[in-house]
Amino acid sequence: MSEQNETTATGESDPRELIIETRDHVRIFTVNRPERMNAFTPDLQRQLSHEFIEAEHDGDVRVIVLTGTGDRAFSSGMDMKVRKEADDAGKPFRYKMATPYRYLLEVILETNKPVIAALNGSAVAGGFETALACDLRVACEHAKLGLPEAKRGMGAHFSTIMLPRIIPRAWALEMLFGGEYITAEKAHQYGLLNRVVPKGEALNAAMEIAINIASNAPVTVRRMKETATKSSGMPIVSALRLNEGLNPYLSEDRKEGVRAYIEKREPQWQGR
Structure with missing residues (x-):
């Protein structure tokens, strides 16, 4: 630590x-x-x-x-x-x-x-x-x-x-x-x-x-937290349309995660 x-x-x-x-x-x-x-x-x-x-x-x-x-x-x-x-x-x-x-x-x-x-x-x-x-x-x-x-x-x-x-x-x-x-x-x-x-x-x-x-991608984890919280009680069809916060697929962390996986190394997350 x-x-x-x-x-x-x-x-x-x-x-x-x-x-x-x-x-x-x-x-x-x-x-x-x-x-x-x-x-x-x-x-x-x-x-x-x-x-x-x-x-x-x-x-x-x-x-x-x-x-x-x-x-x-x-x-x-x-x-x-x-x-x-x-x-x-x-x-x-x-x-x-x-x-x-x-x-x-x-x-x-x-x-x-x-x-x-x-x-x-x-x-x-x-x-x-x-x-x-x-x-x-x-x-x-x-x-x-x-x-x-x-x-x-x-x-x-x-x-x-x-x-x-x-x-x-x-x-x-x-x-x-x-x-x-x-x-x-x-x-x-x-x-x-x-x-x-x-x-x-x-x-x-x-x-x-x-x-x-x-140790995981901050953007992805944050998106999961927000979606899980804000979708609670919503109809599924409405919850699936939520698009709050930064989209992980459009983030630099997603690119880094793919590169790190291919290069067999630990990713260096930027949180963006």
């Missing part, structure tokens, strides 16, 4: 709450609030949205990995302590679709580069939804996953829409209505997880996948 370039995020949130590093064209975001089970504050959500957008426009970044510190939780979602303090202070709850800022889950979902969630621990509530917004998910075997919103009077709006598109509807609704957690093994059986790995190995497994993806 190349030398790690480790920095910390800047902005409104505590810079120590989000660790950022880049390895081999892979941008890694680590939520660093283990004492609060890596729960999100509004400022941290805004900061993470900003960093995803920055990574999307960074030509050196080809894949994004999102993980958390420790082995207890990937994320427990919204920081309920912060929310209670806001409720006690009489501050209204602003639904994420009705704020001046972009919705973090939309930002992740619409990022035109592959995003992998490395579930170092449990992913519940908004933490589960954050993982659901990613394209691929790897989890440690001890992790629990679930949506307790029905037990908290919350909404799980994103999961209500997305989960039945990813796993069979009956299983999705059982998770939503029941609010119970499932094991990583069951989540893998449902098709929610790409891999289940031993405790402490989620990031390594995610990086193995990420580096493999990053």
